[in-house]
Amino acid sequence: MSSAVLSLKNIKKAYVMGETEFWALKGVSFDIHEGEMVALMGPSGSGKSTLMNIIGILDNPTEGDYILRGENVSDLDEFDRAEIRNAYIGFVFQAFHLLPRLNLLENVEVPLTYAGYAPWVRRERAMDMLNRVGLADKWRNLPSQISGGQKQRVAVARALAMNPALLLADEPTGNLDTQTGNEIMGLFHSLNDEGVTVLIVTHEAEIAQQTKRSIRLRDGLLESDRGHEQQRPILHEAVFGGAP
């Protein structure tokens, strides 16, 4: 097996509401390896979103260690988090989240801009990425001028711009019809075939079935972690109890 891109070790996250503490994550551990395509599933309230925010380094865990590309990134300030996000994580959102006033090329350039690349480098790289998702000829268009599926392709191009360690997609087909959704899934598959590590957060079982591995959360704990060749039950050593 290839090396772990990211490794979660007993990740816990508590939210303080008034005087009570609510543990959204109660100790989650798993690795994602280079070139894997993983679905993260779970009902609402399972801690799925919280975990996604931690994996995307939008948030720090309360306890536990998050090792990304060999670096412990579990306790960083917002400045360092922004830098790591920029360099290692490519986000794809359910609602696309393209910047409406920028054309497609400029949208793809945004992460490169924050990395501080020279304009011509950004332009060239962004054009390559647009080309990769098949929208190079539309680079001048504004997001409002293209379809939902195309928007998601641009979002994928933007996520790939910095050649991230992990492509993190949050319900990437949630705002699309079935056919367009399948096209986007096809894009993820072909990217994965090219070696891109993909984590898709979804509540749709159909999506999860398409991935080689799916991780299921429930009540802040791992419920199952199924590889395509085997289904192994998770043995919890977590403080807050085992799987149901």
Next chain:
Amino acid sequence: MSDMSKPIPLNTMKTEAPDNAFRFEDEPRSGRLGFLEILKIAWRSIRANMLRSILTALGVIIGVAAVVALVSVGNGVRQNVTNRFSSFGTNLLTIQSGQSGFGGPPGLVRGGATQTLTLADAEALRDLKDTRIEGIAPASQSNGQQVKAGSNNTTATVIGSWPDYEVVQNAEVQAGTYFTTDDVDKRRRVAVIGNDIVTELFPEAEASSVLGQSVKISNVSYDIVGVLKEQATAGFNDPNTNIIIPISTFSQRLERSEYKGEPTVRTITVKVADARDVSAVEADLTTLMANLHEKTSSDDYDFNIRNQASQLESVTAVFSTLTLFLGAIAGISLLVGGIGIMNIMLVSVTERTREIGVRKALGAKPRDILSQFLLEAIVLSCAGGLIGIGIGMVIAYFSTSALSVPFVVSIPSMVLAFAFSAAVGIFFGFYPARRAAKLDPVDSLRYE
């Protein structure tokens, strides 16, 4: 984390590329957003809401325009007044009837004041033979006199004085001479006439050719002995329509009023040779006048002596204060404009919460977001400042020409107004920008 901000090793996408192929990973990256990029982002969002941006900047535009226009007009008026005063000369002392305390311009006689200044006073001053005094000119004046020469007539200000009028009032002749002391003693009917009088009464005649001709004032004929040089309009009369005649002739032929048996004069103007002696001469004249009028206490003085220099000083001080005061009021409107910017920026931050979240997710650091919003506010206020300076100048140009005062371009006031508007942008833009920078990326991504 320093090693993490270096170019990321390429370990996915192992497509074999030729050596000269473009690989963005090999290109240098500064790890920070360039200033031009921030400016571009800020400008785009200003442009996207053009109407709102203009309305937001309007407060600053009006504030700066008001500051620039008011200061410019104020300076113009001040310069105009200064010009008028300096054309009289700054080492003049003017004695008038009545108590002091009224800072009006010399030559302006207050209505109702009893004329207590007499020709005897002027003669007493002359008899001092004070070497510090360059000239003494008593003056009586009659405005709006009809003057005739042949079939032509015009209106003139007739002034009765001594030959010293020439040095005291800087009213030199271009042709001929002034009348003499002898002319004064013998009450001769001779006149020195202003340049415009020549033009009106003797059209197309040379100044020198009118010498020896005569003009009629109140049906009395006067011989023209001199023609005054053309003078800039200064003071409250046009000196080019003046006619100067011996004061003795004036009181005999035109107007005669007496005080204690002596003919009165409106003013006695004394020119001090050296400006440094003005204060000393003023003190001596005060003592002498008090003795002549038998007054012991300064409260009883029936005359007052005005010092041009100190008067000019007090008038310019008044205008400076006024200008400063108006500028301060305009400054307040600039402050209000700043609050307007802050208000809109706060709305804008709320409106663009999701954009902020997306930018943060893509790697924007808090300082990047801070600069973006701060620069937006600064661009708004600076653009407002520049437009305001332009509008202020136009207003100043038209107001000064309407008031017929000089159009003074006050660079310091423009620089100050612009710097102030930039400062307003920074000050009022900082709080909204910091709020944007501090937004939590998770919350702002979820914001609808």
